[in-house]
Amino acid sequence: AQSVTQPDIHITVSEGASLELRCNYSYGATPYLFWYVQSPGQGLQLLLKYFSGDTLVQGIKGFEAEFKRSQSSFNLRKPSVHWSDAAEYFCAVGREYGNKLVFGAGTILRVKS
Amino acid sequence: ETGVTQSPTHLIKTRGQQVTLRCSSQSGHNTVSWYQQALGQGPQFIFQYYREEENGRGNFPPRFSGLQFPNYSSELNVNALELDDSALYLCASSPGQGSTDTQYFGPGTRLTVL
Numbered sequence: 001a002q003s004v005t006q007p008d009i010h011i012t013v014s015e016g017a018s019l020e021l022r023c024n025y026s027y028g029a030t031p032y033l034f035w036y037v038q039s040p041g042q043g044l045q046l047l048l049k050y051f052s053g054d055t056l057v058q059g060i061k062g063f064e065a066e067f068k069r070s071q072s073s074f075n076l077r078k079p080s081v082h083w084s085d086a087a088e089y090f091c092a093v094g095r096e097y098g099n100k101l102v103f104g105a106g107t108i109l110r111v112k113s
Numbered sequence: 114e115t116g117v118t119q120s121p122t123h124l125i126k127t128r129g130q131q132v133t134l135r136c137s138s139q140s141g142h143n144t145v146s147w148y149q150q151a152l153g154q155g156p157q158f159i160f161q162y163y164r165e166e167e168n169g170r171g172n173f174p175p176r177f178s179g180l181q182f183p184n185y186s187s188e189l190n191v192n193a194l195e196l197d198d199s200a201l202y203l204c205a206s207s208p209g210q211g212s213t214d215t216q217y218f219g220p221g222t223r224l225t226v227l
Binding site: 049102105 | 117148156217
């Protein structure tokens with residue numbers, strides 16, 4: 001069965017610094033991978049998705065993610081973090097059960113000025 | 114284009130009661146999925162409805178049930194509420210139930226069971 005691990009529960013970065021959030025998945029075939037962001041009291045907003053093709057995926061708000069099959073990873077990156085990026089980020093995997101998603105536990109991003 | 118909407122925003126119930134949560138899907142979407150997000154956890158899949166039929170169910174007991182209507186809006190019903198049912202309930206709609214049909218989430222309903 002599919003599963004997702006987000007090893008970091010909390011990450012704190014300074015405004016303007018670069019960011020990398022880790023995501024590891026477990027799935028026998030090529031997974032479909034997603035990153036969602038959740039601001040306090042809000043639903044989930046899709047940042048980006050990977051189905052196939054170029055392993056470096058560009059998303060909204062300046063985010064990108066790279067699919068690495070050899071490492072079973074799909075890490076989220078941003079070159080320069082803004083205070084408004086403070087939120088909780090969820091990695092999710094799909095495909096085994098259609099478009100039903102399995103989510104990781106999330107990483108809370110804090111941005112310090 | 115209207116996104117996914119959910120009602121109510123917040124709800125407080127007592128143990129043993131029943132609750133109904135509602136979701137309006139995004140225009141053009143025929144599939145609705147429901148997720149439960151307990152505090153400090155990622156969302157967990159409850160079930161999905163595709164064209165008014167249940168299309169998959171997660172590891173939730175039968176007291177969690179749902180409906181999808183001809184306009185593709187949906188309800189989640191929970192009977193005999195337990196304290197552990199306290200969570201954010203998220204609805205997501207998608208243009209289909211295929212694996213490449215991306216899900217778009219509503220703002221959620223916060224359910225507190227006392």
